[in-house]
Amino acid sequence: MTYIDAECIQIPVWEGNENFLYLDSDDPPNATTGQGHLVANLHNSQQLPWYMPDGTPATSDQIADDWQRVKAMPGDRDAQFYKSLTGLHLLQFDIDALTCTSVQALDEPLHVLYPAFDSFPQCAQVGIADMAYGLGIGEPATAKRPATGLHSYRAFNAAANSTPPNFLRMAQECHRDRNHPAFSKRNSWTVAQFIQASKEAV
Incomplete structure (x- = not known):
């Protein structure tokens, strides 16, 4: 899978x-x-x-x-x-086809944003893909506007692109809409993906 x-x-x-x-x-x-x-x-x-x-x-x-x-x-x-x-x-x-097409469309931009994406444990890949599905890949910041979507997660992205990837820091920086109760379980699940990745990467 x-x-x-x-x-x-x-x-x-x-x-x-x-x-x-x-x-x-x-x-x-x-x-x-x-x-x-x-x-x-x-x-x-x-x-x-x-x-x-x-x-x-x-x-x-x-x-x-x-x-x-x-x-x-x-x-x-x-x-x-x-x-x-x-x-x-x-x-x-x-x-079902609409969902899978949407996820597949994230694959190329995720590899651009995270060049080492293929080397990440699958649990980390799934955690990142879930963030991208909800947030969108977005756009990097310019002089006229702030970063959007996954591009706005600067600390998370820096941890993901460090050598080696800092999955524990990614777990700390992956939260979406902390104040919205609807995201509580999803945030906890996402954190768990990166904590598991830190164990698998050892």
């Missing part, structure tokens, strides 16, 4: 598995579906294989109607709040 396979299995543990469009807990909230898959705009939603309740493929207009219905609702609610008997849905096969 590769780290990509392992992360595809892990993601629904944290992100859930919803076959409809809902809003996440960010401020402002993002349209989301499947296993935490960001649907950035209507165009992106119209690229997904949505189905009507009777099983027929949804048209672009029907996708737009469902998009507008959900986007008009308040954010930061339980996912089921956004479900509608007349709403659209994805098939489980398509949800």
